[in-house]
Amino acid sequence: MSTVLVTGGSGFVGIHVVLQLLAAGHAVRTTVRRTDRRDDVLAMLSEGGAASPETVTFFTADLTADAGWREAIAGCDYVLHVASPLSTSVPNDENEMIVPARDGTLRVLRAAREAGVRRVVITSSLGAISYGHQPREKPFDETDWTNLDGADVQPYIKSKALAERAAWDFIAREGDGLELSVVNPAGIFGPVLGPDFSGSIEIVKSLLDGAMPAVPRVYFGVVDVRDVADLHLRAMTAPEAKGERFIAVSGETMSILDIAHLLRRELGPSARRVPRLQAPDWLVRLAATRIPLLRAVVPMLGRVRHSTSAKARSLLGWEPRSNHEAILATAESLIRLGLVTA
Numbered sequence: 001m002s003t004v005l006v007t008g009g010s011g012f013v014g015i016h017v018v019l020q021l022l023a024a025g026h027a028v029r030t031t032v033r034r035t036d037r038r039d040d041v042l043a044m045l046s047e048g049g050a051a052s053p054e055t056v057t058f059f060t061a062d063l064t065a066d067a068g069w070r071e072a073i074a075g076c077d078y079v080l081h082v083a084s085p086l087s088t089s090v091p092n093d094e095n096e097m098i099v100p101a102r103d104g105t106l107r108v109l110r111a112a113r114e115a116g117v118r119r120v121v122i123t124s125s126l127g128a129i130s131y132g133h134q135p136r137e138k139p140f141d142e143t144d145w146t147n148l149d150g151a152d153v154q155p156y157i158k159s160k161a162l163a164e165r166a167a168w169d170f171i172a173r174e175g176d177g178l179e180l181s182v183v184n185p186a187g188i189f190g191p192v193l194g195p196d197f198s199g200s201i202e203i204v205k206s207l208l209d210g211a212m213p214a215v216p217r218v219y220f221g222v223v224d225v226r227d228v229a230d231l232h233l234r235a236m237t238a239p240e241a242k243g244e245r246f247i248a249v250s251g252e253t254m255s256i257l258d259i260a261h262l263l264r265r266e267l268g269p270s271a272r273r274v275p276r277l278q279a280p281d282w283l284v285r286l287a288a289t290r291i292p293l294l295r296a297v298v299p300m301l302g303r304v305r306h307s308t309s310a311k312a313r314s315l316l317g318w319e320p321r322s323n324h325e326a327i328l329a330t331a332e333s334l335i336r337l338g339l340v341t342a
């Protein structure tokens with residue numbers, strides 16, 4: 001089998017990618033920003049059922065510096081670039097997110113080119129496709145790009161769009177035979193393996209904890225992290241995936257209120273703190289003036305962005321789990337690991 005580097009193996013998506021690569025028999029390497037994260041990764045791999053987590057080789061590398069990347073990638077057949085800066089709030093300076101995302105992606109691509117890697121698969125985001133546009137009924141697809149001047153384009157969204165643009169430009173101008181594929185996931189849910197997880201997971205945790213007395217009127221696409229990992233592996237080796245981007249979304253757009261109703265319906269007493277009501281937009285805007293975490297929510301109020309994964313399904317045979325299965329797997333894993341308020 002092949003030797004594969006996964007950047008950001010301690011992250012929510014990265015750990016599931018590593019799990020599926022191990023299960024497929026690949027020799028797996030991963031990068032972490034700090035050496036003390038190695039034990040965390042091994043614990044999450046064990047929680048995820050990895051038969052031999054100790055076979056993973058670890059390298060220390062950071063998106064903001066050149067050190068470590070050449071050594072991590074040397075001898076690899078493929079690189080799955082999953083690592084990306086992420087913040088739970090809106091930074092005062094958007095470049096705090098944009099620069100490491102864009103420059104880190106280019107560092108990985110340069111090192112991959114120099115090492116003779118066959119293909120790099122980058123984890124981008126649906127945020128690089130469907131933001132900054134006027135409301136529309138037509139689903140967004142892989143031919144669309146986010147309009148960076150849109151009022152709803154927050155720094156994280158801009159960082160993903162600019163990093164992906166930079167990657168395609170690099171391949172076109174100086175790729176020298178290096179192949180690229182890109183995965184653009186919607187909101188990523190699914191089973192949590194440890195205390196590190198995405199902002200999407202935080203939504204379910206906040207609902208279960210009763211942290212929100214009422215939910216904002218926010219909508220998004222849903223995909224299970226296991227299916228995101230599966231799509232990375234398909235994009236890694238399928239000849240048809242060369243030079244292509246793939247939206248990863250399971251089904252119809254959901255609102256946070258939809259998720260709250262699902263949790264209350266399916267989880268019984270475990271969902272007793274989940275709110276029943278949706279907050280009016282004016283109240284969310286008012287609260288955002290005092291609660292920094294809500295600043296990122298305000299531009300999303302009432303915006304429904306439909307998208308389609310028809311390309312991944314038809315070209316790569318990708319068959320994701322349902323929205324409901326992804327959401328319930330999230331909640332059940334948070335409860336099982338004791339990550340929600342008892």
